[in-house]
Amino acid sequence: xxxxxxxxxxxxxxxxxxxxxxxxxxxxxxxxxxxxxxxxxxxxxxxxxxxxxxxxxxxxxxxxxxxxxxxxxxxxxxxxxxxxxxxxxxxxxxxxxxxxxxxxxxxxxxxxxxxxxxxxxxxxxxxxxxxxxxxxxxxxxxxxxxxxxxxxxxxxxxxxxxxxxxxxxxxxxxxxxxxxxxxxxxxxxxxxxxxxxxxxxxxxxxxxxxxxxxxxxxxxxxxxxxxxxxxxxxxxxxxxxxxxxxxxxxxxxxxxxxxxxxxxxxxxxxxxxxxxxxxxxxxxxxxxxxxx
Numbered sequence: 001x002x003x004x005x006x007x008x009x010x011x012x013x014x015x016x017x018x019x020x021x022x023x024x025x026x027x028x029x030x031x032x033x034x035x036x037x038x039x040x041x042x043x044x045x046x047x048x049x050x051x052x053x054x055x056x057x058x059x060x061x062x063x064x065x066x067x068x069x070x071x072x073x074x075x076x077x078x079x080x081x082x083x084x085x086x087x088x089x090x091x092x093x094x095x096x097x098x099x100x101x102x103x104x105x106x107x108x109x110x111x112x113x114x115x116x117x118x119x120x121x122x123x124x125x126x127x128x129x130x131x132x133x134x135x136x137x138x139x140x141x142x143x144x145x146x147x148x149x150x151x152x153x154x155x156x157x158x159x160x161x162x163x164x165x166x167x168x169x170x171x172x173x174x175x176x177x178x179x180x181x182x183x184x185x186x187x188x189x190x191x192x193x194x195x196x197x198x199x200x201x202x203x204x205x206x207x208x209x210x211x212x213x214x215x216x217x218x219x220x221x222x223x224x225x226x227x228x229x230x231x232x233x234x235x236x237x238x239x240x241x242x243x244x245x246x247x248x249x250x251x252x253x254x255x256x257x258x259x260x261x262x263x264x265x266x267x268x269x270x271x272x273x274x275x276x277x278x279x280x281x282x283x284x285x286x287x288x289x290x291x292x
Contacts, residue, residue: 006090011271068270098218121192133183157282228253
């Protein structure tokens with residue numbers, strides 16, 4: 001069973017999508033449509049912008065989304081997923097690829113999400129850190145013991161958990177987890193505390209947008225970040241998508257559930273093409289992975 005997986009922030013790269021635009025008419029048409037919907041030439045930043053330009057949340061999120069959907073469009077009839085999942089932002093790409101959302105609505109939601117998240121990041125000094133080499137329970141307990149706000153945010157793979165919160169909270173947790181024996185505990189260069197309660201203002205904005213957007217029954221099951229479960233009911237998909245912004249991404253659990261349900265091959269769609277493949281291998285090395 002083929003599982004197509006879609007990356008989130010961090011999978012962007014300089015010049016992303018330029019080759020697709022130049023070589024594939026279907027990608028060029030899609031990208032020009034995106035420029036028109038957004039009201040500015042996103043592709044100019046994707047093709048010519050610096051790494052710093054691409055790190056802006058309002059650019060990163062629509063750029064990765066557009067790159068993923070363009071890849072799927074180019075594949076045409078060869079793109080026949082048995083199931084899909086996306087990491088954080090990638091969940092929107094997965095929903096469009098599975099037919100639960102139109103491309104136009106997906107792009108509008110992604111851009112609204114990006115702007116709202118950027119505003120939330122500017123409101124409170126916050127950050128994230130990657131903790132490598134400890135059991136999830138150890139990281140969870142350490143976060144719970146910190147006075148300043150810090151929570152688990154991304155369960156990426158066994159032994160790799162990203163935490164999120166105020167700068168003070170994350171710094172205190174990093175120090176505590178280094179003492180606990182973390183192989184690495186690195187504060188990330190991100191705009192703010194994604195997938196934490198500090199994203200509540202962005203969640204409120206996104207909730208209104210999602211509730212006013214039509215969702216359809218997807219062509220295949222979509223595994224969602226909020227509960228790591230396969231879903232096909234449009235109303236449940238909407239509610240899970242709303243909850244995603246302030247809740248942790250259960251990616252490890254998602255991969256394990258997909259494998260238990262019969263996934264035998266994982267294909268990453270968009271971005272650098274390697275981010276999620278690496279996480280799958282850390283969950284179980286025997287599963288074949290590739291990039292579209």
